[in-house]
Amino acid sequence: MHQALTALLAARPVDLAAWRSWWDQLEHRTLGPADSDRAQAAALLAALTTRLPDPDTLTALHTSLTERTPDPGPAHPGSVNIVGTGGGPATFNLSTAAALTAAAIGIPVVKTGSRAYTSAAGSVDLLERLGITLTSSHTATADHLARHNIAFAGPHVYPPALTRLARTLYPLTLKPFGAFLNTLGPLLATVPVTAQLTGTATPTALAALRPLAANTTTRTVWLAHNSAGADELLPFADNTLHTPDGDIHLPAGAVAPAEGTLADLAPHPHDLTGHFLRALAGRAGTTATHTIALNAAALALASGRHTRWHTAYTTALDALADGAPHALATRLATRPRETAGV
Known part of the structure; x- marks a missing residue:
């Protein structure tokens, strides 16, 4: 059994050297026989x-993966x-709607x-x-x-080691481990951008x-x-943004009207594309419209192209x-x- 796995199972720290050794052996299929590898x-x-590991172990794991990802070149x-970590209340695809807006x-x-x-x-x-x-290359x-x-970036932005991991697991899938992969995933993607807004659904994800x-x-x-x-970000909730320049607090109603509930943002699995396209035209209810505009405004400020919340929010609403x-x-x-199930 590899030392990284032994340490994890014993709740001991795993350093960068151990993670590098793990990925090297996985790449060369030298962890053991095929069944042992899986x-x-x-x-x-x-x-x-x-159980998420201690911060030093998680940082070492993150470094061991991202250092193996090809350089995307300079940021645009x-x-x-x-991108969000998932795991919170069920909503329709708000981050994708905010991105398009x-x-x-x-x-x-x-x-x-994902x-x-x-x-x-x-x-x-x-x-x-x-x-x-999805795009297939930088x-x-x-x-x-x-x-x-x-x-919309494809799998090429993620560490190739994750692809090898998935192939090693086959016929098992990565889905049972989605809680961990979705938590770490937003910061594993090597994306040529100057800023990133990542929503976290749980205190555990935020702390990690x-x-x-x-x-x-x-x-x-x-x-x-x-x-x-x-x-x-939700207009009817108290929101906090942790940025390198300090925290930004957006109480309910600070930018968008504090109206509506999570029920107004529920997914529509039997009308997935239809509902989403209506939301992009401001026809999926006022709560959906205000929520999309609020998140689009956050992107505008994170990018540096806007400096005032209300201006960015109003522009998105328009x-x-x-x-x-x-x-x-x-x-x-x-x-x-695709129209099946719509």
């Missing part, structure tokens, strides 16, 4: 999912990513995401149904950004990501959480009223939308 990989992920000026008001967006873990549909599931293609991402002001965000040098990371336990985000989503579709 068993050790599953045991390691199970241990990480059951003023660009931003929005921000792009529609002139904020360059490179969006990362398939569903606990939600009805993750951002990748939704984009697939909308007919919007060059393709730059091209999409230049043409559309937004790009704060030291990692502080040590991230490739982009400025804003971590968000709120009193409702959602991984997006775009939703005009249907600009809806039009952008329609232009991005490269194949017919």
